[in-house]
Amino acid sequence: MAGLNNHPETDYEMKARYCNGITNDQPVPKTLVQDVEAGEQKHHILQALCRSAVRQGNGSDCGHCNAYIIAPIRSGLRAFLPEVFPGCTVSTWKPAEVKLTGWVADAVAQVDDFFASNPDGVYLYKDLRKDIGVTDASNFNRRVRRHESYKLELDRLGLEEIATGNHCHRNALARRPSPFGPIEDATYFVDV
Numbered sequence: 345m346a347g348l349n350n351h352p353e354t355d356y357e358m359k360a361r362y363c364n365g366i367t368n369d370q371p372v373p374k375t376l377v378q379d380v381e382a383g384e385q386k387h388h389i390l391q392a393l394c395r396s397a398v399r400q401g402n403g404s405d406c407g408h409c410n411a412y413i414i415a416p417i418r419s420g421l422r423a424f425l426p427e428v429f430p431g432c433t434v435s436t437w438k439p440a441e442v443k444l445t446g447w448v449a450d451a452v453a454q455v456d457d458f459f460a461s462n463p464d465g466v467y468l469y470k471d472l473r474k475d476i477g478v479t480d481a482s483n484f485n486r487r488v489r490r491h492e493s494y495k496l497e498l499d500r501l502g503l504e505e506i507a508t509g510n511h512c513h514r515n516a517l518a519r520r521p522s523p524f525g526p527i528e529d530a531t532y533f534v535d536v
Contacts, residue, residue: 450476
């Protein structure tokens, strides 16, 4: 699978109005339009992938499938794919191994070392800058954090940028949480 059907925002607004009984003289909440767009994307992806190896199921298990989806970042695809396909692994395709150099190589090596010894830790960017000897935060952000190879390495390591403390901007790194965990208010039985 490659590519998604992208319709004009007015199409999603029209569907949101129709499904929610909102007349043309009333404003439509932006979040409602975004929810309709996400729902349409989920539907298209599910329909397309279920025409592939997913159909080779046996009972509640489906066949193995690698899906390559090309989509704009604004689609929010990364966030909702695990909802559509629980247990899937979402990663960024990379055409070839790129040799990291300079600050990017230093930062990735330092981040890798930090999380190897602190798997559940939080690594503040100010500490990372200090550890690799970079004093100018804006220069670090421009030359490291926005570098595509750095972002790909964070994805490969299963890390994400987070906001800690009273900060409203992402100022640290942490392991990406697992999409699975206990279901709220569920009862569990352990058979020994």
